[in-house]
Amino acid sequence: MKMTKISEIYDYIDSLAPFRTQDSWDNAGLLTGSMGGSVTKALVALDAKMPVIEEAKKLGCELIVTHHPVIFNPLRCINEDVEAGRLVKYSIACICAHTNLDSAEYGISDMMADALGMKNLHIPLEINRTDPETGRRLGYGTTAECESMSPERLAALCKERFGCVGIRYVPGRKNIRKVGMVSGAGGEFISAAEALGLDALITAEVKHHQFIEAERTGITLIDAGHFETEVIAAGYLWEKLSSRFDGTEFILSEVGSAVR
Missing domain, CATH: 3.40.1390.30 (NIF3 (NGG1p interacting factor 3)-like)
Known part of the structure; x- marks a missing residue:
């Protein structure tokens, strides 16, 4: 079975929602990891928040695909207590399709x-x-x-x-x-x-x-709620990616909203 490269997944998402079309203030794209990396398992979620990252690690995923950028505001440090640092620690790449998908x-x-x-x-x-x-x-x-x-x-x-x-x-x-x-x-x-x-x-x-x-x-x-009106995008990306790449298992995150 052919191994899927992160660059291939990025390019396919780009065909659905071109990254060049993101708003000027946005930060969509490959935010952690390398385009040359290989992916056997990928998690798809709305946010790359800590519970999602831990879910990805437990499942053995090399990539997380999200809607919201894991790096948005400027960071003063990158350590394992922030999401980007945790992704780096676990060697998990993250592709975020934000306003380009909107x-x-x-x-x-x-x-x-x-x-x-x-x-x-x-x-x-x-x-x-x-x-x-x-x-x-x-x-x-x-x-x-x-x-x-x-x-x-x-x-x-x-x-x-x-x-x-x-x-x-x-x-x-x-x-x-x-x-x-x-x-x-x-x-x-x-x-x-x-x-x-x-x-x-x-x-x-x-x-x-x-x-x-x-x-x-x-x-x-x-x-109707931010999570509730946008989590539908994770399901859409999961369906599209699953049908496109035979060499990678795409998993839809089971982590929900913490808001009650």
């Missing part, structure tokens, strides 16, 4: 729309950059259509489909047909949702004053 042709917000069984219109809530090679306009979020439902029904559907422990929302003033979705933190997109004439916005990490803005505009605003 803004991919099939991005995480699109995955949310599919999980909810909605008709995806593929209209971003924000355009903020361009692919330097193809000229494709890039941004965040997507819009979708659904059968008419109450705000309460949409909130219940999100809780069911995303596996939320709990959910916070402000119910709007009318039934819902057009929905905006922004995976992860996206409360600031309430104005964009209003401008697009949407009835609801599903996102996470919504601030107090963003809920007040939604109440004023009459739009249903649902905070």
